[in-house]
Amino acid sequence: xxxxxxxxxxxxxxxxxxxxxxxxxxxxxxxxxxxxxxxxxxxxxxxxxxxxxxxxxxxxxxxxxxxxxxxxxxxxxxxxxxxxxxxxxxxxxxxxxxxxxxxxxxxxxxxxxxxxxxxxxxxxxxxxxxxxxxxxxxxxxxxxxxxxxxxxxxxxxxxxxxxxxxxxxxxxxxxxxxxxxxxxxxxxxxxxxxxxxxxxxxxxxxxxxxxxxxxxxxxxxxxxxxxxxxxxxxxxxxxxxxxxxxxxxxxxxxxxxxxxxxxxxxxxxxxxxxxxxxxxxxxxxxxxxxxxxxxxxxxxxxxxxxxxxxxxxxxxxxxxxxxxxxxxxxxxxxxxxxxxxxxxxxxxxxxxxxxxxxxxxxxxxxxxxxxxxxxxxxxxxxxxxxxxxxxxxxxxxx
Numbered sequence: 001x002x003x004x005x006x007x008x009x010x011x012x013x014x015x016x017x018x019x020x021x022x023x024x025x026x027x028x029x030x031x032x033x034x035x036x037x038x039x040x041x042x043x044x045x046x047x048x049x050x051x052x053x054x055x056x057x058x059x060x061x062x063x064x065x066x067x068x069x070x071x072x073x074x075x076x077x078x079x080x081x082x083x084x085x086x087x088x089x090x091x092x093x094x095x096x097x098x099x100x101x102x103x104x105x106x107x108x109x110x111x112x113x114x115x116x117x118x119x120x121x122x123x124x125x126x127x128x129x130x131x132x133x134x135x136x137x138x139x140x141x142x143x144x145x146x147x148x149x150x151x152x153x154x155x156x157x158x159x160x161x162x163x164x165x166x167x168x169x170x171x172x173x174x175x176x177x178x179x180x181x182x183x184x185x186x187x188x189x190x191x192x193x194x195x196x197x198x199x200x201x202x203x204x205x206x207x208x209x210x211x212x213x214x215x216x217x218x219x220x221x222x223x224x225x226x227x228x229x230x231x232x233x234x235x236x237x238x239x240x241x242x243x244x245x246x247x248x249x250x251x252x253x254x255x256x257x258x259x260x261x262x263x264x265x266x267x268x269x270x271x272x273x274x275x276x277x278x279x280x281x282x283x284x285x286x287x288x289x290x291x292x293x294x295x296x297x298x299x300x301x302x303x304x305x306x307x308x309x310x311x312x313x314x315x316x317x318x319x320x321x322x323x324x325x326x327x328x329x330x331x332x333x334x335x336x337x338x339x340x341x342x343x344x345x346x347x348x349x350x351x352x353x354x355x356x357x358x359x360x361x362x363x364x365x366x367x368x369x370x371x372x373x374x375x376x377x378x379x380x381x382x383x384x385x386x387x388x389x390x391x392x393x394x395x396x397x398x
Contacts, residue, residue: 024178032161032163034162034165035159037155037157038154038155038156040119041119041120042117042153044116044153044154045117046114047113047114048083048084049084050109051110052075052110054080055077055078057078058078059076059078060078061078061079061105061106061108062077063077063110064101064103065094065111066096067096084108085108086109088103088105088106089122090102090103090117091103093114093134094113095114095149098137098149099138100134100135100137102127116134125172125173125176126172129172137153137156137158140152140156184386188386191379196375196376197383201373205372205373207369208369209370215366217355218354219353219354222327222330223348225310225323226306226309227309228304228345229278229307230273231275231299231305234272236253236267238300241300242265248268249268250266250269251268251298253266253267254297254300256283257285258285258286261291261293262280262282262291263293263297265300273299274296274298275297277292278307279306279307279327280299280304281304281306281348283302283342283343283345285302286337288332289328290328290332292317292320292321292324293305308320318367318375319368322367326354326355327353329353330351331348331351
């Protein structure tokens with residue numbers, strides 16, 4: 001493979017990549033790097049597109065669009081025709097947020113989607129490394145016009161681990177294996193702390209699932225159950241704030257975005273109203289989805305927080321999560337958009353929310369057990385994935 005030059009740095013230093021106790025940053029500093037032109041590594045090409053209304057139901061192929069959600073997959077589809085199928089083993093590039101997603105199975109494309117095809121023999125265990133490499137180019141691609149994306153991509157110079165004049169796949173695979181092992185360890189700790197490492201349903205949890213269809217429900221004014229939390233107005237503009245923790249900018253702040261539960265910027269803690277264990281709702285958005293905020297944050301703009309005020313009981317996290325689902329049944333509707341706004345708390349507080357009751361009272365016990373069961377149902381695949389990855393990591397380390 002031509003068109004590249006090497007950057008000589010320190011070698012591996014005699015360390016075996018993949019040992020958990022070694023510093024990942026140290027390994028990145030000690031490996032040798034080579035400079036490569038993207039156009040020497042990948043092809044970028046247009047894809048023949050389909051409108052969604054031409055697709056048929058099925059699960060054989062992914063229908064990939066420019067969305068950043070769900071790995072770019074809008075829906076799965078059955079067979080349409082052979083001419084428009086993109087084969088597996090490449091990346092899609094959505095020309096909206098410039099997200100690269102690896103395609104493990106054949107796929108159809110919507111409009112404004114490119115296909116990125118490797119020119120080298122790609123090894124499966126290095127796919128994550130190259131996916132991260134590709135997505136590091138997002139800021140550069142977002143800074144140019146769409147018509148210039150192809151040339152910008154092809155002429156970008158990137159640094160890749162290199163050994164003896166060739167791409168060092170062995171290092172990539174060992175590095176990714178160690179990185180996965182560290183995150184799996186963190187995941188295992190989280191599962192133990194939250195009690196989710198056991199996904200087997202208890203008798204009470206199974207009974208709660210069985211009971212759901214026969215529940216008695218009652219409508220309540222949201223304003224009778226919750227009150228808006230007063231917060232100090234902050235002197236910051238979102239577009240001027242960091243999107244990662246930086247210096248004194250350590251407190252997540254809430255805006256109307258639905259991404260990351262509305263917490264996409266950071267502000268100083270000093271002078272801010274610090275909130276926790278409340279529900280957040282946007283008031284000037286395309287999506288009016290409520291979220292339970294279990295960690296410290298503050299409100300910046302175009303959103304607000306509400307807390308429970310009804311009765312003497314202080315709801316648990318599970319009970320709050322259940323009520324968030326009920327609130328979203330009346331706020332997160334397709335009829336609302338940026339042009340057709342839901343409105344703020346003065347509107348929402350007068351809407352009805354439907355909650356389960358027993359003997360005329362809100363059934364908090366059911367909420368608690370039901371959400372516990374739902375968590376286990378969702379976490380089962382995560383626990384199985386963790387177990388599989390731990391077994392794989394042990395084999396690599398050995």
